[in-house]
Amino acid sequence: DTGVSQNPRHKITKRGQNVTFRCDPISEHNRLYWYRQTLGQGPEFLTYFQNEAQLEKSRLLSDRFSAERPKGSFSTLEIQRTEQGDSAMYLCASSLAYTDRNYGYTFGSGTRLTVV
């Protein structure tokens, strides 16, 4: 297992376009998280899955954002009608339930989105 993989690493899109990012977590991890991060700031929670169930979604997340984890393995994050304010690094992390407390999250390298 090579860790958490995110694709693409970089995405430049025009305002108003839709974009989709993919995250492949560590295979034995049943929890998957999406975060957004702007330069020099800590990660901002977006949403979280345990297996295929989306258990929590940030109230900050507008209805233009949707995430899925259809088979409890990889996950996609879609942003519709992108805006310049969506420009950020989108991070995916995975963990094993009930061991987060000790072993933390494993993050991917992120997808950097630039909306022009």
Next chain:
Amino acid sequence: TQLLEQSPQFLSIQEGENLTVYCNSSSVFSSLQWYRQEPGEGPVLLVTVVTGGEVKKLKRLTFQFGDARKDSSLHITAAQPGDTGLYLCAGANAGNNRKLIWGLGTSLAVNP
């Protein structure tokens, strides 16, 4: 709402100096984790502290969890340019083990 406050927000020092980064909260956490993040990469876990008063060392880095499990510190001895990065603390809530509470980070620059 639980919050983790990190200080300082930015730190620029010369190689060889010592520094301490603080992570404070009014809430009790069941554990607290420290991550380091380099530009263009995701955060990487450095250490987890679980017991109040616990001290862990990782080479030149010393991590301490407060007795009341509300705060933590990271001390770096003889900083090197390779220590440059964003240091993040994250707390796990004993009553809610679903997601971590994140600080905003301390951006450290170690100049040669």
